[in-house]
Amino acid sequence: MRMIVLTAFLSIGLAGEGAAAGMSSAPPDDLAALEQEWHDCVREAFRRQPRTQSRAASERSALDECRAGEDAYVAAAMRAEPSSGGRGGRRGLTERARAWAASVAAGVIDPVASWFGVLER
Helix, strand or coil: HHHHHHHHHHHHHCCCCCCCCCCCCCCCHHHHHHHHHHHHHHHHHHHHCCCCCCHHHHHHHHHCCHHHHHHHHHHHHHHCCCCCCCCCCCHHHHHHHHHHHHHHHHHHHHHHHHHHHHHCC
């Protein structure tokens, strides 16, 4: 998952300068600042990787170098999520079943019903 996030941000080409060394300058409750510092650290660490190693190795090394910033960001994000009975804000089984049934109705039942409507005419 982290590799996908890193690849997405590096392919976009967002150039950030700075916070490669320390990740503690942002307040622990400021998600946007923590995320920006972590992304800046990853970009800077990736730029410092040797050109002779593979892209995947460079990405892994950059992520390893900035693990403290990632951990701080993830911890702050988890604290900020509304708690819903210990599920971390995720939808319950009943809600997911209803959403699935609605998607089936939209994707299967509605077209079949419209076909029968055409046959009746």
